[in-house]
Amino acid sequence: MTEVVAATFRQKTKKSKLVEKGVRWGIFLCALASVLTTFGIIFVLAKEAIPFFREVSLVDFLFGTKWNALILPRSFGVLPLLMGTMLIVIGAGLIALPVGLASAIYLSEFASQRVRKTVKPVLEILAGIPTVVYGYFALTGITPILKSFNDEIPVFNALSASIVVAVMILPMVASLCDDALKAVPRSLRDGGYALGSTKTEVSLKIVVPAALSGIVASFVLAFSRAIGETMAVTLAAGGTPKMTLNPLESIQTMTAYIVQVATGDIEHGSISYHSLYAVGGLLFLITLAANLLSYKILKKYREEYE
Amino acid sequence: MSSPEYSSAPEFNSRLERRRAFSTIFKNSCAILSWLSIGVLGFLLVHIFSSGWEWISFDFIKNAPSRMPHKAGLFSALMGTIWIIFTTAAIAIPVGVSSALYLEEYAKKNRLNSFIEINISNLAGVPSIVYGILGLTLFVRLMKLGPSVLSGALTLSLLILPVIIIASREAIKAVPNSIRLSAFALGATQFQTVFHHVLPAAMPGIMTGVILALSRAIGETAPILMVGAVAYVSRAPHGIMDGFTALPIQIYNWAREAKVEFEGLAAGGIIVLLLVLFMMNSVAILIRNKTQKAQS
Numbered sequence: 001m002t003e004v005v006a007a008t009f010r011q012k013t014k015k016s017k018l019v020e021k022g023v024r025w026g027i028f029l030c031a032l033a034s035v036l037t038t039f040g041i042i043f044v045l046a047k048e049a050i051p052f053f054r055e056v057s058l059v060d061f062l063f064g065t066k067w068n069a070l071i072l073p074r075s076f077g078v079l080p081l082l083m084g085t086m087l088i089v090i091g092a093g094l095i096a097l098p099v100g101l102a103s104a105i106y107l108s109e110f111a112s113q114r115v116r117k118t119v120k121p122v123l124e125i126l127a128g129i130p131t132v133v134y135g136y137f138a139l140t141g142i143t144p145i146l147k148s149f150n151d152e153i154p155v156f157n158a159l160s161a162s163i164v165v166a167v168m169i170l171p172m173v174a175s176l177c178d179d180a181l182k183a184v185p186r187s188l189r190d191g192g193y194a195l196g197s198t199k200t201e202v203s204l205k206i207v208v209p210a211a212l213s214g215i216v217a218s219f220v221l222a223f224s225r226a227i228g229e230t231m232a233v234t235l236a237a238g239g240t241p242k243m244t245l246n247p248l249e250s251i252q253t254m255t256a257y258i259v260q261v262a263t264g265d266i267e268h269g270s271i272s273y274h275s276l277y278a279v280g281g282l283l284f285l286i287t288l289a290a291n292l293l294s295y296k297i298l299k300k301y302r303e304e305y306e
Numbered sequence: 307m308s309s310p311e312y313s314s315a316p317e318f319n320s321r322l323e324r325r326r327a328f329s330t331i332f333k334n335s336c337a338i339l340s341w342l343s344i345g346v347l348g349f350l351l352v353h354i355f356s357s358g359w360e361w362i363s364f365d366f367i368k369n370a371p372s373r374m375p376h377k378a379g380l381f382s383a384l385m386g387t388i389w390i391i392f393t394t395a396a397i398a399i400p401v402g403v404s405s406a407l408y409l410e411e412y413a414k415k416n417r418l419n420s421f422i423e424i425n426i427s428n429l430a431g432v433p434s435i436v437y438g439i440l441g442l443t444l445f446v447r448l449m450k451l452g453p454s455v456l457s458g459a460l461t462l463s464l465l466i467l468p469v470i471i472i473a474s475r476e477a478i479k480a481v482p483n484s485i486r487l488s489a490f491a492l493g494a495t496q497f498q499t500v501f502h503h504v505l506p507a508a509m510p511g512i513m514t515g516v517i518l519a520l521s522r523a524i525g526e527t528a529p530i531l532m533v534g535a536v537a538y539v540s541r542a543p544h545g546i547m548d549g550f551t552a553l554p555i556q557i558y559n560w561a562r563e564a565k566v567e568f569e570g571l572a573a574g575g576i577i578v579l580l581l582v583l584f585m586m587n588s589v590a591i592l593i594r595n596k597t598q599k600a601q602s
Contacts, residue, residue: 016495023497024412030404031413034426034471037464041436044443103340110333111340122344128583130525132554133354133576136561140569141353167346174343200329221431228433230528231554235561255435255528262442262532280439284432291431 045281052076052274061278067241069257069272070264076275078282080241084158084251088233089226091162091247092169097219099166100173107174108181109203120175127171135235138164143236150248156238159247164232169222176221180214181207213301217294224290228283230255254283354580358573366574370540371556375567380575383556385542386455387524387582393459393546394466394523399516401463402470403505406512409471410478411500430468437465438532446533453534456546461529466519473515477508510597517590521583527554553579 053061056076064077103123107116142160146153153159184207192202208215238250239260252260261276369379405426413419441461451457481504489499530552543550553575560572 016497020495020497023501027404027408027412030401031408031422033401034405034429034467035422037429037440037467038425040444041432041440044440045436048443099339099342102336103343106333106336106340110336119340119344122347126343126347128521128525128587129350130527130554130579130583132525132527132558132561133350133579136557136572136576137350137353139561140357140573141350167343170343174340198325198329200332201325204332224431225433228435230433230435231558234528235558255433258435258439259528259531262438263534268447277439277443280436284436287431287433287436288428291428295427 041284045277045284048274048277049281052271052278055271056275056278065243067252067257069261069275070266074271076271076278078254078279080243081252081254081257081279082282083243083245084237084241085227085253085255087158087245087247087251088162088165088229088237088253089223091159092165092226093219093223095163095166096170096173096222100170100218100222101177101215103170103174104177104181105203105208108178109199109207123171123174126167127175131168131229131231132235134164134168135232138232138236153248154238154250156236156250157248158237158251161233161237162247164236165226165229168229168232169225172225173218173222176218177211177215180211180218183214184210213297216301217298220290220294220297224287224294227290228255228287230259234259254279258283354573354576357570358575358577361570361574362577367578371551371559375565375571378560378571380553380556380578382540382542383551383553383575384578386550386552386555389455389543389546389550390458390462390530390552391520391524393455394462395516395520397459398463398466398470398519402467402516402519403474403512405467405471406474406478407500407505410475411496411504426468426471430472434465434526435528435532437461438529440464441529441533452547453549454547455543455550457533458530458550458552459546461533462523462526465526465529466523469519469522470516473519474508474512477511477515478504480511481507510593514590514594517586517593521586521590524582524586525554525579527558531555531558553582 061076061078063079064075065079066075066077067080068075103119107119111119138160139155142163143153143155143157146157146160188206188210189202192206197205233253234256237253237256239252239256240250241252241257242249244251258276258280261273266273366379367384368381369377370382371380372378409419409423413422438461441457441464445451445457445460446453451460485503485507486499489503494502534549557572557575557579560568560575563569
């Protein structure tokens, strides 16, 4: 009798060991899916950009000042697209970074629990609104307001796109900065108060410097997010690649160009089509560098208070 | 009794007043700036509802897109979005939760696993349009899936995978270790421990994360625009290999039209989209509140 039990038990453990192994490998493969995604992105971008760089030299691409990809005579200097993107990013940053940091300081240092409970969900809602909605809002809500100040502003302009991109990245800046400020220990603030500082002096001269690495990291992440933003700038900023620093003009960003090529009737395999991958690759590299930089800043300059 | 130390007191007092005044000004300007975000949200909602509300009707939900604004509806877009979301969920949830289980429960600390971790947090920062390029090239062209529901869902799955993994890991981490230890003590294998005890305990947290990730996928426009969701698909998809359009695509196409009526239609579409998102988020919050009560 005992032998029979022992035998079934052994068989069962053998079977469960098999299950064990199968499951382990199965979920390991799932975890690898994300690694394959990264390789997939790099592979696709590289493979399809090679035919482009056979015809256009890297120097011409990076430093050329004229982007004329879809009509003859073609010219593939990416600077106008890059400048369009930067115009949006800088505009958005000038609005969102100070406002986001100020909101974070207010929420973490001054606001009552009740105010926090109202403002934080609002920020979450703003973060959850789809980007195409912001594009619509820029086009039909903000541009008419800008036009009421100056009628010569075109329908598609960089300024209204910058404003909505600022609204989009604001929640991220505010909540990451809030986390960073919150992580500063109370004892540092109490030290400041004990020396007779006002609340503002404590916030600006003690808390903000102590949380600086988190604040800067959030700024870099916001920058990366704004560069990759697509729908709002495609809808609101226009489709004319231009070297300009005037936010009241119509421009084209890298992302908007990618959408234009992918949704237009560009012949598959032509150089214009392959230019999509060169621009996409540049976009990927810039955002990757920004993300890594933000990660490094957090790692390297984090003050430990334990 | 006057001592020389006190002679600076008036000066100190006037400086103190200045400092206090500055403190108040600073506090109030920070307050105004943070209430600004509420103002922006209010303006956005009022703007959208005032121009879109009159377009919302039963016909708007059940009609196909049309060149004539008064006949146009978003039935095919709504169905497309539903198809896309369920297919995405079917792909992304098993893969994402398994990855999270692997990283939290199985993975040893070695180079490969820390590479996987860094890789996931990096992927979370890749712009959605880059996923669109990947989907267009890999799924639509190389794998010849065409501009189908499946291509769109695969692309969106890759996009939300990092979000699901990160949220699921948090939920799995929160499961108390005593549960694992007692399962092992009763002779359970690791498989039994993880799938019969840890996973059920982490389920509410995982569900919340998954719903939030899916609601992000619903609003994503750029990736599915890239894989070729077409504007005037007038019928709902009947299978995962059918072409499709989706709510955000329909909104994008209406918003680009020059006619004022289409502006109203786009706003109407946005209202429907926001309602869908609102419902999904409410469910997520409900689940979160319910489990928080049960645990406390």
